[in-house]
Amino acid sequence: MLSIKDLQVSVEGKPILKGLNLEVKPGEIHAIMGPNGSGKSTLAHVLSGREGYSVDAGTAAYKNLDLLDMAPEIRAREGMFLAFQYPIEIPGVNNTSFLKKALNEIRKHRGDEELDAIDFLSLIKKQMKLVEMKEDLLKRPVNQGFSGGEKKRNEILQMAVLNPTLAILDETDSGLDIDALRIVAGGVNKLRSEDNAFVVITHYQRLLDYIVPDFVHVLSDGKIIKSGTKDLALELEERGYDWLLEKAESPS
Amino acid sequence: MAENTKQLANWIQDQLQADHDQNFALSAQTRAASLKILDAGVFPTRKDEEWRYTPLNTLLDQNIGAAKSDVPNADSIQTFKNAVPEAHHLVFINGKFSESLSDDLDSVKESGYTVKLMSQLTSDEQLQAEGTIRDAKLSDDNIFQHLALGLSQFGLFLDVANHTEVKTPLHLLNVATHEASTSLTNPVNVIHVGVNSRLKVIEQFVSLSDAQAVTIPASFMALEEGSGLEHFKIGLESDSTDHVSNTSVQVGANAHFTSHQYLLGSRLTRSNMEVGFAGPGASTTLRGIYLGDGTQHLDVRTYLDHAHPHCNSDQHFRGILNDHSRGVFNGLVLVREHAQKTDAKQSNKNLLLSRDARVDTKPQLEIFADDVKCAHGATVGELDEDALFYLQSRGISKEDAGLMLTRAFAAEITEDIGIEPVQEYVEANISSRLNELSLANV
Numbered sequence A: 001m002l003s004i005k006d007l008q009v010s011v012e013g014k015p016i017l018k019g020l021n022l023e024v025k026p027g028e029i030h031a032i033m034g035p036n037g038s039g040k041s042t043l044a045h046v047l048s049g050r051e052g053y054s055v056d057a058g059t060a061a062y063k064n065l066d067l068l069d070m071a072p073e074i075r076a077r078e079g080m081f082l083a084f085q086y087p088i089e090i091p092g093v094n095n096t097s098f099l100k101k102a103l104n105e106i107r108k109h110r111g112d113e114e115l116d117a118i119d120f121l122s123l124i125k126k127q128m129k130l131v132e133m134k135e136d137l138l139k140r141p142v143n144q145g146f147s148g149g150e151k152k153r154n155e156i157l158q159m160a161v162l163n164p165t166l167a168i169l170d171e172t173d174s175g176l177d178i179d180a181l182r183i184v185a186g187g188v189n190k191l192r193s194e195d196n197a198f199v200v201i202t203h204y205q206r207l208l209d210y211i212v213p214d215f216v217h218v219l220s221d222g223k224i225i226k227s228g229t230k231d232l233a234l235e236l237e238e239r240g241y242d243w244l245l246e247k248a249e250s251p252s
Numbered sequence B: 001m002a003e004n005t006k007q008l009a010n011w012i013q014d015q016l017q018a019d020h021d022q023n024f025a026l027s028a029q030t031r032a033a034s035l036k037i038l039d040a041g042v043f044p045t046r047k048d049e050e051w052r053y054t055p056l057n058t059l060l061d062q063n064i065g066a067a068k069s070d071v072p073n074a075d076s077i078q079t080f081k082n083a084v085p086e087a088h089h090l091v092f093i094n095g096k097f098s099e100s101l102s103d104d105l106d107s108v109k110e111s112g113y114t115v116k117l118m119s120q121l122t123s124d125e126q127l128q129a130e131g132t133i134r135d136a137k138l139s140d141d142n143i144f145q146h147l148a149l150g151l152s153q154f155g156l157f158l159d160v161a162n163h164t165e166v167k168t169p170l171h172l173l174n175v176a177t178h179e180a181s182t183s184l185t186n187p188v189n190v191i192h193v194g195v196n197s198r199l200k201v202i203e204q205f206v207s208l209s210d211a212q213a214v215t216i217p218a219s220f221m222a223l224e225e226g227s228g229l230e231h232f233k234i235g236l237e238s239d240s241t242d243h244v245s246n247t248s249v250q251v252g253a254n255a256h257f258t259s260h261q262y263l264l265g266s267r268l269t270r271s272n273m274e275v276g277f278a279g280p281g282a283s284t285t286l287r288g289i290y291l292g293d294g295t296q297h298l299d300v301r302t303y304l305d306h307a308h309p310h311c312n313s314d315q316h317f318r319g320i321l322n323d324h325s326r327g328v329f330n331g332l333v334l335v336r337e338h339a340q341k342t343d344a345k346q347s348n349k350n351l352l353l354s355r356d357a358r359v360d361t362k363p364q365l366e367i368f369a370d371d372v373k374c375a376h377g378a379t380v381g382e383l384d385e386d387a388l389f390y391l392q393s394r395g396i397s398k399e400d401a402g403l404m405l406t407r408a409f410a411a412e413i414t415e416d417i418g419i420e421p422v423q424e425y426v427e428a429n430i431s432s433r434l435n436e437l438s439l440a441n442v
């Protein structure tokens, strides 16, 4: 589904991703962990098509399409979804009409009929229960004045409504209380299927108790320096990153 | 200067010569001072600070002719009437009142509410109307205001008696029609709202087909103690029209004046609004949007005179400028020495949608009192890249995302309109204008 080979990305001339490889197959959940500033969000942004990054080498294929050559909205319509580490506030744009527009763009692209207001409302009501979000947040401008946790739930609500094939969750668990964490994880688990995949970026092993990954990768200084199963996350929790970093630095 | 650069001036001279044959809106006495100023014929240039950013060549070069004022058929203006379904409609064709297209004047007025054409005033009413004009602090160098005062043949007088709430809004629909040469319309309107009374007026300016028109209205409004006036101006004239308006408002003690201006049309728009507080506790809310495309030029000027203590003013204007259009915002808030406890807010935000669009904004505060709360600010920006990307990342095209953000930018002003159909109408017009834009540089 997603195949990243030797991806090298720089920002304003500064190399950030330095030869990253990642294979994600349908039905899999991959967790990416790693120190602050190692390039996790950069990877998420490059994959979703944000401007300002220069791809210096490497490829990223998604469903056999050249991902890096597609406009961000086309990636989304093809089933990619990024839950932002810092969701953007958009004053004046109503949360519901924004999400309806987004869903219908994706449906149009797939050749499905657009949903009218009534069908959309019943869909969104159902998905709001999934993330236990307060209904008045739907009437507000997108993320404006939302608490940190509300913003994250709103990301998961959008994910639930848009029903992506590949979802990248960038620290969706940061800033969530334990209850919210369970709800967000519950949302992911409900959406999980044989046909879709998740890349979950997180700093906390705790999340992985709820969303059990098939693979855990450690991203450091722009490269994946170690991959393993969920046990790797437990080991990182205990030992930190230092032992890995030392190993990576000393060419043996 | 070449001969043909004085077309408007020539037209004025012709009118001055033919003075005796005409029926003017105002009395000879009131007109006299304005005629002198018109006879001197000094038009502002860009050397005048007030006109620094706004060239008048095109306006002054118009070949002005007499309007035949054929009355268009009712269907052609129905959509404009629909803008304000629950209102009384008065229709003016190239400035001239159209009885056949308007509601019956007798049905509009009610007890304590006078709605009359300037030409039909009793001598008492004439005195009152001209008193309101005289109370406005006219400046000699505002030649466009004097063009209306001195030479207008048309106008409307609205008077609400004390303690009267007029429930039905009044919709003034000004229609420019196609003529062989450019038609000039210079109405003088006077609105007087009595003690503790209420009135809502919606003024709309439109043009049919490719009407060439110059519209130079002068409005005078007076609010007595404790009264309220809500005034809406919707400018939708075509891009072969020029529009220069002057509005002068006196707000009495504890009275509240609300103004909304939606300036979406015309090749050149200049809107000058001067609000003076005539007693303590007076307040005003001014809102506006100017939306430009092509080579449109939109110039909004406000002047607020805080002459009494405990008065509030709250101004918020937003500009949306695409292509090669140009916006100007010039707002001056004057807080006089004894105007303690003044609360004055002024905000001007501009959104440039193209590299060639431009805005000059100049919010100004002149404060001579020491115990006041004043805030002002201006911003000029582009569409927010992060917000654009966020929308795109959800499947919305960049162009649609740009439209959504631009509509949202405007909605923060229009949501305060307070009359639902008017709000919907204005928002629909803004949306359709935005849909026409090629947001090439988004």
Ligand SMILES: Nc1ncnc2c1ncn2[C@@H]1O[C@H](COP(=O)(O)OP(=O)(O)OP(=O)(O)O)[C@@H](O)[C@H]1O
Pocket: A011, A012, A014, A016, A034, A035, A036, A037, A038, A039, A040, A041, A042, A043, A052, A085
């Ligand atoms: N626009 C930018 N300009 C300059 N440097 C940038 C820019 N964006 C990212 N970087 C740098 O790239 C590096 C990687 O940033 P990134 O946000 O990808 O880290 P991260 O792994 O997500 O960190 P965190 O765990 O703190 O979220 C950092 O050193 C950051 O400062």
Ligand SMILES: [Mg+2]
Pocket: A040, A041, A042, A085, A170, A171
């Ligand atoms: Mg990050």
